[in-house]
Amino acid sequence: MPAELKEAFDKLYLVDFAELVEDKTWVKRELANTEKQLRSLVLKEELKSLAEKLKVEDDEKKSEKIREKIRGTGRKLTEEESK
Numbered sequence: 001m002p003a004e005l006k007e008a009f010d011k012l013y014l015v016d017f018a019e020l021v022e023d024k025t026w027v028k029r030e031l032a033n034t035e036k037q038l039r040s041l042v043l044k045e046e047l048k049s050l051a052e053k054l055k056v057e058d059d060e061k062k063s064e065k066i067r068e069k070i071r072g073t074g075r076k077l078t079e080e081e082s083k
Contacts, residue, residue: 036083043077 020026047070054066 036080040077040080043073043080046073047077 050066050070050073054063054070057063057066
């Protein structure tokens with residue numbers, strides 16, 4: 001890691017969480033935020049995968065099913081990110 005970034009990295013990422021972990025409200029909030037981010041990431045990866053499948057699909061019926069899945073997954077992502 002470049003020396004000019006090391007100090008910023010140390011300050012931002014090597015924080016002592018010992019006191020914060022004792023705060024149950026903080027822990028619950030952080031876990032909820034992390035869970036939300038992971039759900040969004042999974043949905044984005046699913047959208048990416050579906051888009052790739054749609055690009056190579058020649059059958060119109062199968063393509064329409066993929067489009068329906070994309071719309072449904074997009075709605076789920078929108079709902080997740082609006083929470």
